[in-house]
Amino acid sequence: MDNNQIKNESITRQEDDFAQWYTDVCKKAELMDYSSVKGFIIYRPYGYAIWEQIQNYLDRRFKETGHENVYMPMVIPESLFQREKEHIEGFAPECLIANIGGNAPIDDPLIIRPTSEVLFCDHYQKIIKSYRDLPKLYNQWCSVVRWEKTTRPFLRGAEFLWQEGHTMHETEEEARTEALKMLEVYEDLGRDVLAIPFSTGRKTDKEKFSGALETYSIEALMPDGKALQSGTTHYFGNGFAKAFGIQFQGRDGKLANPYQTSWGVSTRLIGATIMVHGDDNGLVLPPEVAPIQVVVVPVAMNKPGVLTAAREVEKKFKDAGYRVKLDDSDKSPGWKFSEWEMKGVPLRVELGPRDIEKGQIVFAKRNTGEKIICPLDEMIEKANELKKVIQKEMYERAFKYLLEHVTEVRNLDELNAVLDKGGYAKMMWCGERACEDKVKELTTATARCLPFNQIPFADTCPCCGKKAEKVVLFAKAY
């Protein structure tokens, strides 16, 4: 095989150029394509199907926890956006604004939603009158637009798909609980669906969402040592409620402002999944999120009986509830193996004349490459077992990587060394913004979160030498 062919048939190795590997996988696994506007991508069927799996899981969990889906307009009058000061200041630099309608200028220009807090508040102001109207637990699936300067498929787009929950509560405590509860739903998604261990915690004031009192996040560590903020939940207090005049009559007959949360995850989760699990042969998808869970590749397909047997295998998997594909295309088996590995299908079934004779099939696991021979009549049971094993192996591998890349640092030299190498630097922090800024200046890393399990391991802040009680994770971020 000459040089051209090698280049053409395969993707950049992770080791050579991780960013290029990522782009190659996105394109060659047919997850997306670029459009003619920078930062706006086409979600191709295979990529969109991954998002649909994430949606299916979350939508079920949201409904189980009492939430209802709604749909808000995609445009926000600029005047409405101005109501909450911190919020508009945070988002103004990245808004896309429409100011022509038909052929006439629009007096109050329309902001294409970068997030929908103000739309929900504007509506809540009209429908919340009494404590009996609370809580309001709304969610919407939509896309938002943020005019980003640097864009990358799934990781940072000018437009991306997401869900945004917006809730209103009678009491502060109930709202605070909601913000933490939804963060747990996201953690479950990571563990049970995406096989990604998230680091969870609270954001520093510097990093929190514009207008929120508290921001919590799920952070995932990528193989290049950078952290990816993969989802956030926010507790707002009643700041927006006051700004938007949302009032209800309480049980005591007095008027009060309700307490608010919002929370969201986006198609960035697809990017996280690609990076956390992928390898030099392409995508590696966890079974729960894979659009195709089992691919059946017949060998010597034109020999009598092979295709018939392969169709039976396909049907049995389908009947057992699997998302299964029979690849009866006119390609060689070797080509198909590589193709479906690129696309990350977790389990491959090989079936040829030799297997038919022996009444067996061959499983191949995408995550380890392992091949397992299995009697035909135990096929589904074995697949059920392998599905669990694969999920577990993938999660544990990612978890091990995470644990190996959290390092306690006690001075600035150690901090620098850890952040240079990649991963999280766990540091004691005095809580001062100045020290957080200093770390960024020295290392370009940012505070990812204050982990929930705060176990102090030193007394002083490495930046200023003052007393430190907070444990914070720093990392370079996407």
Add this chain to the structure above:
RNA sequence: CGGGACGUAGCGUAGCUUGGUAUCGCGUCUGAUUUGGGUUCAGAAGGUCGCAGGUUCAAAUCCUGUCGUCCCGACCA
């Protein structure tokens, strides 16, 4: 938004310095052959050289602008 690289058929590319009929591989199509890790052989189709101007008898090639991708910064849920 600053610095750098790149843009030629679906994909990957040669040609550009020194202007003169568009190069090769993969893929695609046709037929045969093969099938347990990207089969083999034969034949065929496929291009406004990212886009827009300019210089010239003549532009993929030179000049200007613009759009896009990647990298490094800055910025950013």
